[in-house]
Amino acid sequence: MVFLNTEMGAHINPAGWREWHPGETTYMNSVSYAEFNSTGPGAHPDERDPHTRKLTPEEAARYETNRFLAGKDAWDPAAHALSLQPRF
Numbered sequence: 001m002v003f004l005n006t007e008m009g010a011h012i013n014p015a016g017w018r019e020w021h022p023g024e025t026t027y028m029n030s031v032s033y034a035e036f037n038s039t040g041p042g043a044h045p046d047e048r049d050p051h052t053r054k055l056t057p058e059e060a061a062r063y064e065t066n067r068f069l070a071g072k073d074a075w076d077p078a079a080h081a082l083s084l085q086p087r088f
Contacts, residue, residue: 002055002063003035012042015049036060 001017017033019025028051036055038045045054061067069077 001031001033003038004055004060004063005037005039006035006043007040008038008042010041012044014042014044014047016044016047016052017049034059036063 016035017028019028028049031051032053033049033051034053034055035045035048036057037060048054055063065077069075
């Protein structure tokens with residue numbers, strides 16, 4: 001799970017993520033959580049669970065929409081979204 005440039009509301013727990021059933025499950029060891037440039041009242045990057053990774057600008061760039069979804073065919077999701085807008 002990667003959050004980039006995300007406005008986080010006050011309802012977000014400062015730890016960010018936790019076991020669904022603390023003491024009963026150990027899923028946190030098998031997943032990846034990262035964030036970059038979170039803002040808002042729920043953005044507490046220094047209070048996140050130790051499993052959370054803070055991305056550098058270079059690492060975050062790998063997850064930008066156009067780059068991440070482009071694939072081998074160089075699909076441009078922004079151009080596709082424009083083609084879906086209603087025309088009146």
